[in-house]
Amino acid sequence: MNFNLFLIAIIAINVIVSFKGFEDLSFFRKYKFHVGSIRAGEQIRMISSGFLHADVPHLAFNMLSLYFFAPVVYGMLNNFSFVLIYFASLIFGSLLTMIFHNNDYSYSAVGASGAVTGIIYSAILLDPTLEIYLFFIPIPIPAYLFGIGYLLYSIYGMKAKNDNIGHTAHFGGAIGGYIFTLMKKPSIFVDNTFMVVILAIPIIILFVMAKRGKL
Template identity: 70%
Template sequence: MNIFLIVIIALNLIVSFKGFNDLSFFRKYEFHVGSIRAGEQVRMFSSGFLHVDIAHLAFNMLTLYLFAPYVISGLGSFTFLMIYAGSLILGNLLTMALHKDDYSYRAVGASGAVIGVVYAAILVQPALEIYFMPGYIFGIIYLLYSIYGMKSKSDNIGHTAHFGGAIGGYIITLSRAPVIITENTSTVIILAIPIVILFIMAKMGKL
């Protein structure tokens, strides 16, 4: 297994289990709009290594374990690390932008970073199947569902971080391997559709 992948999974396990057993630690490092606006910027990064429970942690780490090898083999270890970290930060930046006036908003989890890796894997391996469907179909359905979740606010899932993470994976992958644009043009265009829809809705004040 790749050393970067081992370190990322280990950090998630260590920080998450610390948070499971220490509520004050969990509260200190979770994503919390009021605290971040008060200057605690470390939460923009630290929150990505905390999880609500073991099931949340296990799902994210299993997904990362399954999809990271496609990115590492296709783009290299350093780009994989860039995608993971960049997607985590972009997911939280988008969350902050859309929830900046909700001072009580809280969130944790590596989902934004993991979704960024999943999107990178889809771009690198367009023939990849996810849940018995082509990866690019899964990608567009997932982002459209995320837009719905962001708008309806009907559950406790961090849809905004997921969407921001997907954008991060999309942008960083294409910037590091622009040849994908010409080699897999249809996949690139299809995955861009929900991103364009999101920005149009944001401009129109629909989110």
């Protein structure tokens, strides 16, 4: 992978802010996503929470995922589009979380997962042939299966509600990455119609389940 200042800067900010949060509980509490605090006017949490993480494995997983998928995005689009999609996905993740948990004043979460999921979705749309290796699977798997599986796991996390990870933000991020990538490169609708349709499936499942009160 070619050195990219924008990618390294985003990873560095995530690492610095996350480790500050690991060491300083008051800092962590002040900047994590918390519905009650956001509704009270602390909107900065909708951005800052995307740079905090629950623990080192959570941080490592997100940053490794970003490291491997980001080159496709800035390579096939440009640096500005990469940064735009990253932050748009982060914001979409926070907005969707507020929609789903608007009346749950105690709900809190952290993680760059929304932004990273947006980058993953963007990369898959841009390069449908993309394959990845997972530690426990010795053969490459299509990246779109990873992306869809990641969101289906997020549905489980949303239902279980047994951790501090922003699972709802995964979907908001996916929507952000999906929309902004198609806006940046509308030819994907024609060139990769299958991928446009199949990546929409978990998003549709989420809203159907929400509509039926299953979340």
